[in-house]
Amino acid sequence: MTTTFARRTVLALLGAGAGLSALPRAFAQLRVDITRGRVEPLAIAVAPFAYDAPELARLARDIPDVTAADLESSGFFRRIDPRAHPETPDELGEVPRFDLWRRIDAQALVAGRVRLAGAGLAVEFRLWDVFTGEHLAGFRYVLPRAHWRRAAHRIADAVYVRLTGEGGWFDTRIAYVAESGPATRRVKRLALMDRDGANHRFLTDGRELVMTPRFAPDGRRLVYVAWRGGRPGIFERDLETGRERTLGPFPGTAFAPRYGPDGSELLLTVAVRGNSDLYRLDLATGRLTRLTDHPAIDTSPGYDPDARRIVFNSDRAGTPQLYLMDRDGGGVRRLTFRPGRYGSPVWSPRGDWIAYSVVRGGYFHIGVVRPDGADDRPITRSFFDESPSFAPNGRILVFARQDPVRDTRRLFTIGVDGSGLRELPTPLDAVDPDWSPLLP
Amino acid sequence: MRRALAVSALLHLAALALLARLGFTPAPPSPPLVVELVAAVPEVEPEAPPADPVATAPRPPREEAAPPPAPPADETAAAEPPPDPSPPATPPPAESPPPIPEAEPPPPPVSTPTARTPAAAAPTPEAAPAPPPPRPHTAPAVPRRLAALRPAPRPRAAARATVRSPSPPRPRPVRVAEAVRTAPDGVRADVQAEDSFETLLRSVERLERRERAEERRAGRGRDREAGRPRTAPLEAVGARRPAPVELARLQRLVEDQVYRCWTIPLAARGIRGLRVLVRFELTPDGRVRAAEIVDRARYGKDPVFRIVAESAIRAVRRCAPLRLPRESYAAWRTIEMNFDLERALSG
Numbered sequence: 001m002t003t004t005f006a007r008r009t010v011l012a013l014l015g016a017g018a019g020l021s022a023l024p025r026a027f028a029q030l031r032v033d034i035t036r037g038r039v040e041p042l043a044i045a046v047a048p049f050a051y052d053a054p055e056l057a058r059l060a061r062d063i064p065d066v067t068a069a070d071l072e073s074s075g076f077f078r079r080i081d082p083r084a085h086p087e088t089p090d091e092l093g094e095v096p097r098f099d100l101w102r103r104i105d106a107q108a109l110v111a112g113r114v115r116l117a118g119a120g121l122a123v124e125f126r127l128w129d130v131f132t133g134e135h136l137a138g139f140r141y142v143l144p145r146a147h148w149r150r151a152a153h154r155i156a157d158a159v160y161v162r163l164t165g166e167g168g169w170f171d172t173r174i175a176y177v178a179e180s181g182p183a184t185r186r187v188k189r190l191a192l193m194d195r196d197g198a199n200h201r202f203l204t205d206g207r208e209l210v211m212t213p214r215f216a217p218d219g220r221r222l223v224y225v226a227w228r229g230g231r232p233g234i235f236e237r238d239l240e241t242g243r244e245r246t247l248g249p250f251p252g253t254a255f256a257p258r259y260g261p262d263g264s265e266l267l268l269t270v271a272v273r274g275n276s277d278l279y280r281l282d283l284a285t286g287r288l289t290r291l292t293d294h295p296a297i298d299t300s301p302g303y304d305p306d307a308r309r310i311v312f313n314s315d316r317a318g319t320p321q322l323y324l325m326d327r328d329g330g331g332v333r334r335l336t337f338r339p340g341r342y343g344s345p346v347w348s349p350r351g352d353w354i355a356y357s358v359v360r361g362g363y364f365h366i367g368v369v370r371p372d373g374a375d376d377r378p379i380t381r382s383f384f385d386e387s388p389s390f391a392p393n394g395r396i397l398v399f400a401r402q403d404p405v406r407d408t409r410r411l412f413t414i415g416v417d418g419s420g421l422r423e424l425p426t427p428l429d430a431v432d433p434d435w436s437p438l439l440p
Numbered sequence: 441m442r443r444a445l446a447v448s449a450l451l452h453l454a455a456l457a458l459l460a461r462l463g464f465t466p467a468p469p470s471p472p473l474v475v476e477l478v479a480a481v482p483e484v485e486p487e488a489p490p491a492d493p494v495a496t497a498p499r500p501p502r503e504e505a506a507p508p509p510a511p512p513a514d515e516t517a518a519a520e521p522p523p524d525p526s527p528p529a530t531p532p533p534a535e536s537p538p539p540i541p542e543a544e545p546p547p548p549p550v551s552t553p554t555a556r557t558p559a560a561a562a563p564t565p566e567a568a569p570a571p572p573p574p575r576p577h578t579a580p581a582v583p584r585r586l587a588a589l590r591p592a593p594r595p596r597a598a599a600r601a602t603v604r605s606p607s608p609p610r611p612r613p614v615r616v617a618e619a620v621r622t623a624p625d626g627v628r629a630d631v632q633a634e635d636s637f638e639t640l641l642r643s644v645e646r647l648e649r650r651e652r653a654e655e656r657r658a659g660r661g662r663d664r665e666a667g668r669p670r671t672a673p674l675e676a677v678g679a680r681r682p683a684p685v686e687l688a689r690l691q692r693l694v695e696d697q698v699y700r701c702w703t704i705p706l707a708a709r710g711i712r713g714l715r716v717l718v719r720f721e722l723t724p725d726g727r728v729r730a731a732e733i734v735d736r737a738r739y740g741k742d743p744v745f746r747i748v749a750e751s752a753i754r755a756v757r758r759c760a761p762l763r764l765p766r767e768s769y770a771a772w773r774t775i776e777m778n779f780d781l782e783r784a785l786s787g
Contacts, residue, residue: 029770029771029772030690030691030694030771030774032690032698032776032777033778034755034778034780035780035784037702037704037755037779038699038700038703042703042705043703124476126478131754132750139475141473147473150473164705164707164708164747165742165743165746166707417710419709440473
């Protein structure tokens with residue numbers, strides 16, 4: 001994608017050069033450093049959509065509303081109240097009157113249209129730069145009507161990508177473990193919801209204990225630990241068919257499963273007679289390969305995006321710290337050296353950070369560290385924070401936080417730089433979140 | 441105890457059902473979306489025909505009823521899109537799982553897409569007619585400063601051509617109107633642009649010719665290409681180099697105006713040492729005639745750099761016309777602005 005983009009740009013530049021003489025660079029006399037600016041969200045107008053069938057009237061409002069809510073939730077955008085918009089959806093059908101939109105100081109404008117397409121919907125949008133009049137992006141999505149929110153999220157992703165230069169993250173889901181009931185009788189259910197909390201549903205009924213749901217890289221499968229018949233097992237569920245299969249058998253108690261980047265294998269921990277070591281399971285053949293053999297507790301293994309290195313957690317140096325090793329289990333080296341008890345490491349899909357949780361100085365933190373050990377720093381601090389998981393663009397994390405005063409556990413998102421803490425709505429207590437990849 | 445647990449679970453379930461109308465539906469499958477590129481100028485008209493299908497499609501399958509069953513067969517669901525007349529052409533770009541990025545690459549092929557893309561073919565003719573209308577309106581400029589922006593549609597068009605070409609032309613947004621003003625291929629835009637601010641340029645040119653005549657030293661007067669008015673050589677300017685004091689004053693004037701209009705792309709936070717140098721050519725009344733990213737290579741391959749560069753250009757356009765002393769136009773006709781993201785964020 002990068003190369004394509006570059007090629008296109010180069011062509012464009014050549015075209016520009018041919019048609020328009022370059023600016024007289026040699027004579028630029030005045031050079032000005034702009035060292036200030038406005039640190040504020042970008043004012044964007046997301047107009048209600050046009051529609052051509054009366055029954056679409058509601059969707060024509062709801063879709064842009066969901067898109068705008070997504071964008072605002074990133075903290076990078078501020079929607080301009082549609083009541084201030086100078087053009088109606090129908091007037092916007094053609095090229096917008098940018099002069100009018102400039103008057104309300106909209107810097108970007110999203111306009112769109114929804115129509116019936118067979119039994120489903122065709123939703124299209126355009127993103128404009130109001131001050132240059134440039135058409136920045138435009139796509140059409142064809143989908144079943146029941147999935148209209150996905151169209152809204154996809155639009156938000158397209159806008160986000162074009163205006164921030166980062167990857168999208170709105171058309172995604174979050175799996176987690178929902179908890180309810182008194183502490184002595186917690187009911188735990190596997191739950192799945194859209195990133196914004198919509199379309200919430202439970203995947204299990206709460207009769208069994210469940211832990212650590214993890215998405216496959218295609219977003220269509222989930223692997224997790226569940227107690228059945230008094231024993232923990234590892235199960236994989238196809239989210240589309242609802243079919244579940246049991247993985248194993250394992251030489252001991254298996255837990256902490258996580259898919260490799262191509263979805264063909266799992267890394268997991270197997271405890272035999274009290275000692276935990278790391279294994280790799282080939283999902284097609286069922287072959288199990290042992291990766292560590294150490295008397296210490298090794299757990300929470302996870303690959304880097306290239307499946308060449310594995311990060312894990314071990315107390316081999318006394319307290320739990322993070323370690324790296326090669327894919328085959330060789331080359332073990334310690335990654336973190338700060339005080340505290342580290343846990344639940346996870347590698348960013350971009351490869352640039354490893355997030356973890358750490359207990360230090362009486363507080364729980366979510367922290368991040370570079371894969372070479374640099375920049376190790378906490379980005380949260382609270383009574384209890386745990387289980388970080390990256391959004392597919394690697395810029396945002398979801399994690400679980402316990403509030404000792406309200407006695408609740410909720411999911412929060414936060415930027416890798418520690419900015420933009422936000423709570424995700426869940427109907428019950430929530431722990432152990434995992435963020436899906438972008439949906440297909 | 442196990443029973444108690446089950447009871448508790450049931451109670452919770454019941455409560456939930458009431459509370460959130462949520463059930464344990466086996467995760468409703470999400471069929472892959474069909475994604476198509478949309479040309480910049482909505483061919484609302486051409487699509488009108490598909491509108492008819494609306495009439496034909498009136499079957500009210502939309503009620504959630506239909507979708508539920510759909511869940512199981514995602515693949516099929518995906519196949520469903522065919523109802524849309526254009527799917528065949530679009531599939532290629534659409535299929536791309538990653539939303540936009542992938543979809544974009546295919547742009548080239550897009551040209552073929554059914555009714556929508558034909559736009560590409562008709563660019564010039566149709567385009568012209570559409571855009572013009574807006575401009576005229578703008579003419580009745582509002583007294584406000586911002587309004588002033590509009591009146592000068594011509595210069596902007598030209599400027600846009602230059603600036604724009606780098607970024608937008610890239611994708612397929614070959615749509616009609618845009619095509620013209622965006623100058624995807626540079627050439628057409630060139631012509632157009634020339635037409636548009638011909639008048640303005642002419643006056644500038646006249647002014648420069650006079651200066652040139654006066655200065656006329658080395659034989660550097662050759663105008664570039666035919667479009668000489670646009671590039672009016674600035675040699676003349678060089679002759680009257682402004683005093684450092686004056687330069688400092690101009691710098692302050694420019695920065696004071698521009699920074700207020702620069703919305704720093706928050707997504708670029710945390711990127712160290714990011715600076716974007718943009719060269720602007722201004723008209724005597726302070727509007728942007730052209731803008732050019734100096735580091736084109738990076739602009740082409742670093743998305744975040746590109747975003748910051750675009751925000752920089754947007755800032756200056758948003759502030760235009762810049763209020764600068766007319767008598768020293770020669771000194772600020774071309775300005776290099778160094779947008780220093782790191783300092784801006786740390787300050």
